Amino acid sequence: MSLWTSRKLSNICVIVAVLLCLLGAGTKTAPLFAAVIVLLLLDLLQLAIFYRCPHCGRLLPFRQWATPVYCPYCGRELNTPDPDR
Numbered sequence: 001m002s003l004w005t006s007r008k009l010s011n012i013c014v015i016v017a018v019l020l021c022l023l024g025a026g027t028k029t030a031p032l033f034a035a036v037i038v039l040l041l042l043d044l045l046q047l048a049i050f051y052r053c054p055h056c057g058r059l060l061p062f063r064q065w066a067t068p069v070y071c072p073y074c075g076r077e078l079n080t081p082d083p084d085r
């Protein structure tokens with residue numbers, strides 16, 4: 001999975017988690033909140049595996065809606081063409 005796919009997947013996971021929380025807020029359903037926690041843990045796991053610099057392989061700092069342009073470790077450009085598009 002590419003850096004960009006990992007990032008998109010993470011954004012989707014967070015949006016789904018927020019929606020599930022909103023849906024579950026009135027019902028107080030334990031399995032729903034457990035699903036949210038599992039979803040967010042899986043999201044963190046996929047970020048830890050895939051959200052890395054394609055050049056040096058180090059884990060990139062994650063800010064939800066901002067994509068880094070340069071790797072803070074090796075200084076090389078991360079903004080290579082998105083292979084998913």
Ligand SMILES: [Zn+2]
Pocket residue numbers: 053054055056057058071072073074075076
């Ligand atoms: Zn790097």
